[in-house]
Amino acid sequence: MEIRDDYKFLRIKDAFKALHLHVNLIGVIVELGFHTGSDCSCTLKIVDPWHSGSGLPVKFIARTIRALPRVESIGDIVLLSRVKIVLVNGKITALCNEATSSFALFNGKLDEEFIPYQLSPKFQMREHDKNFLSNLREWMITYNFEDGSCCFTPLKDIKEGEYSNLSCLIAHISKDDKDRWYIFVWDGTEMPPCNIVVKSERLPLCVEPEMLPTHVLREFPTYGSVLRIIVEKVSEKQAIHCLQPGQHVKFLNLFFQVNMGLWNATFTPSTKMQYILSREMQVFIPQREKLSSRWNPIARCISPSHSGITGVAHEDAPFVTLMDILTYRNVTAKFRCVVRFVQVRPRDVRNFHDVNGKFKLLAILEDATARIKASLYADEGDKFFGCDPSDEEALAKKLKKLLGGEEMEEVPRNPPWVQCCLFSFYRNKMDQWGSRRFRIFDTWINAS
Template sequence: MEIRDDYKFLRVEDAFKALHLNISLIGVIVELDFPTASDCSCTLKIIDPWHSGSGLPVKLIARANRSLPRVESIGDVIFLSSVKIVLVSRKITALCNETSSSFALFNGEHGEGFVPYQSSPKFRIRDQDKSFLSNLREWMITYKFDDGSCCFTSLKDIKEGEHLNLNCQIVHVSKDDKDRCYIFVWDGTEMPPCSFVAKSERLPLCVEPEMMLPTHVLRTFPTFGSVLRIIVENVTEKQAIQCLQPGQHVKFLNLFLQVNMGLWSATFSPSTKMQYTPRREMQSFSPQRMCREKFSSRWNPITRCISSPSHSGITGVAHEDAPFVTLMDILTYSNVTAKFRCVVRFIQVFPRDVRNFHDLNGKFKLLAILEDATARIHASLYADEGDKFFGCDPSDEEALIKKLNKLLGGDRMNEAPRNPPWVQCCLFSYYRNKNDQWGSRRFRIFDTWINAK
């Protein structure tokens, strides 16, 4: 298709009145659906300074998925030429067909250049187009998008089995060896703790798709609030999330929430969309705004938001003067070896049978999975520290079982759901291999005990 030099842009509000006409448009992308593999199409919404509604739907159809727009960021600008205004599911929609229409995508940031990062083969930008593009970029600096924010749910209010809209920050995007993609997102709040059913297999950690994320990646994670994993398996969904980068603020519409092995996760539904987040919201959505209480200690100088989280009192520690830190603080601490005090839940222990807590030499050995709102870690109880922790005769199986069940929030062998209590404990980190200190970093419980009452 030849792109004529005399085409004119129609305002978005006027496009709603141009049914069955072929027109050209320029607009800011404020919402993005995921491509449909069956018909090689995708849908997005655009706005401009003269349209204050939710946006004009634009459906783009191509011969192959690779020809569809690959939007790098919600808020980018799209040029559309010779699109037809039609009705799709009774909604006015601009139809961009590869055979008769063309498009071009530009970075939406103010001050960027005039070269599209993706365009149809015959698209050519004119001088007057550059003026339109500059004006749109400048307008978007102060524009407030009416997205119905009252319909968004915080992570602290999520419920299993429900669909919700989430306003969040992208923390990390990764892929495992089974080609599943994971989007780690955060909004500064803490997800509700989950109940557990006794399992013989080891529970997964929060920050491991298939294996633990490396330390340099974990250090980009926030150290307070919960990080939710969005699991992406569909091929077309993977193509759509290529525009997501750590640090971006995105609104997801119609995510499905579920719990598996005590871990919250989300998946895309057929109606899931990504929506624009204005810069004004991005600037206010920051740890500095949410976290104002700070202190440091002689134990480890970690800046904290919460100085005294509540716990059940089931355990006692020998270092009451030490500050509380989160497990993500511990995972991302700058030194390999350090001591910490935290409030956690014991969600699983190995071995499960108290008769196997001591080895053939009579030495105590136990591995626990600890959890707080930010992460899960493995931590060991070893030798005298293990005996101190339970505070009873190693041969008194009944006393060990009673204390263990109290710690786990129910019978460790029972299939009934249990809700482990929050307890305080002291941890220290160490390494097993001097030549690979970070790779061999481990955690051990010390100077902690289960109270008699």
């Protein structure tokens, strides 16, 4: 790829030496910031074949948000005309001001046409520009962007109230009724279990208002945690169109927090997205192979450790995750899993039995992949606690052990990991999936 003087495109490495000059640049977008509504500006970072560093920052300033670049995908190409090389916060930056500069955005894929999908009013395309676009697209096939200044934290090591960088796969993107967006991301590791500090409210099953439909969950990996990134600000939403399920993306400066015992992350004013070479992407494929046993719906065997607080009547059954259970192909089945009991209803052991003396309890169970509701009913409930129904002290003691503390206490609870057997059933034959429920069976709390 030759740069000829009559084209007047400056190599990015030379732009770092052109302080206060107006120059023309062409580069591949490897990092994308978000629009800031306060001053109608946004930033991105570009590279070319002669600059192997972290890239050149480009700041765009316009009179309206609509005049700012709307990058469709990290890895696309931008042509910049008459941008000024300046210092911004001590860093060499190309300033693209709507009043004096212009730009055009092109798809970065090799076989695409040479037609910009966005260009500013003053931009003038030249025939020779196509040669540069073609050569950059060819170069991108083998290019691997590495910004050595960034360290990435796996989901298993995130901490509440801290900012971290995350390298992950996009599993799903959705929007709720209040125009709030959720980006579901996964890196194959398990997020740390959270202490439960809510004492009165009913805990939700997920961060989003309603659990995703089964056909969507079946596209998720069934092991490792899926983090929800919540997107609420208009400026942040405008960057979501760059993301697609299956993409491998690096997020810089996400803020991690816990609500109702569930992890989520949010964008910050300094959050950016970085480019990942497509050939490096890994594809997650949920494991749903069938074995002959009625107990063994999943081919791979998960062997998480548990506290030993509970016992089950089917020690030979393999462990599965709650996501395996939620997405299992049959409505009815039996499973063995390792979970935490994060909440039960009713909370008062005196109300565990109805007026007819029948045991009724609804629990919220969780593991690293999901939360579900599961009931304990009739004889299975009495078997689970192994107490005389009138022995309220013994019931309360075992419940406290199961929950990791008393639910009404102010101190945070850390429920232990316990094994249990579940079966799924339906309540309406005409709507079997819509009425699918879970029940605990053949499980008991071991004697102290």
